[in-house]
Amino acid sequence: MNILRSVADMKAFSRERRAAGATIGLVPTMGYLHEGHLGLVRGCRANADVTVVSVFVNPAQFGPKEDLRSYPRDLRRDVEVLEREGVDVVFTPPEDEVYPPGYRTFVEVHGLQDRLCGTSRPGHFRGVCTVVLKLFNIVRPDVAFFGWKDAQQLIILRKMVRDLDMDVRVEGLPLIRDVDGLALSSRNSYLSAEERRAALVLSKGLREAEAMAGAGEKSAKAVIAKVIDTIGKEPLARIDYVEIVSLGDLAPLERIEGEALIVLAVFIGKTRLIDNIRISGKG
C-alpha cells in the first residue's frame, strides 16, 4: 500500500495508473475509521481497479466554534486497517497543501446547502464541496463512494457533480449501524457511557417513524411529532431538527407517498449526532 502525502505525488500516481488503463475509485474520509467507512472501501474495491482512500480532516467544513481541534485522529491505526482491506493508496495531504496561504476559491450548492445541517452549521457544505472538488481534481477518480449516513452531503455532492459537468460517478452506500442501532460515526468516541446509551434514542425514534409510515401513516407532521416525542423523553438529548424530505432534492414533504427520508440531528450532551432512515408510504 502506498501512503502519499503530497498533492504532486498523488497526481503522478493517478496519471500513471490511468495511462495504464486502470479505473480509479476514491473514498474520501476524515479518518478515525470504523465499519461505516470500511463498507465504502469494500464497495470501492469491488468497483474500481485502484482504490484510493483520502484521510484529511478538512478545516474548511468546521465552524469557528466546532470541534476541528478535538476531532479524533489516529492515522497509524487507519493505515493498518486500510492495509488489511487491500487499499492501494492512502492519500493524506497536509492542510497547507490543500489550502495554501492566500487560498480563495470555494464551491457552493445554493439552496441545498442552506437547509437541515446547513442551518446550524453555516458554511459546512461549502467546505465539504470545496474539498471534494479538490480531491476529485487531484485524484481524478472514475468513481467515488459516499455513505447515506450523511444523506444531505451525498445529495449535495451529486448536484455539484451534475451542475459542474464533472466526469465522476458518485455512489451512495447504506448507513452502517452498531449492533444496538447507533449509526457509526467517528464522533461517537466523544460520548460517555451514559451518553452512548442515551444516543440510542435517535435510532429508536427513526425505527418508530419507519413503522408508522409502513403502517400507512401519510402525514409527515404526525410521524415527526412521534419522533420528537420519543427523543424528548431522553433528558440528555436536545433536538436540532427532525424532518421528512424527498430523496432526490431534500425538499420537505407534507405527505409520505412512495419513498422519503426522515433525517434528524440531535445533540447528546455536547456531541451533535445525525441519523436518517428511508421510509416508504404504502399505496
Ligand code: AMP
Ligand atoms: P467522515 O470520515 O465522517 O467524513 O465520513 C467519510 C465517509 O464515510 C462519508 O461518505 C460518510 O457518509 C461515510 N460514513 C460515515 N459513517 C458512516 C456510516 N455509519 N455508514 C455509512 N457510511 C458512513
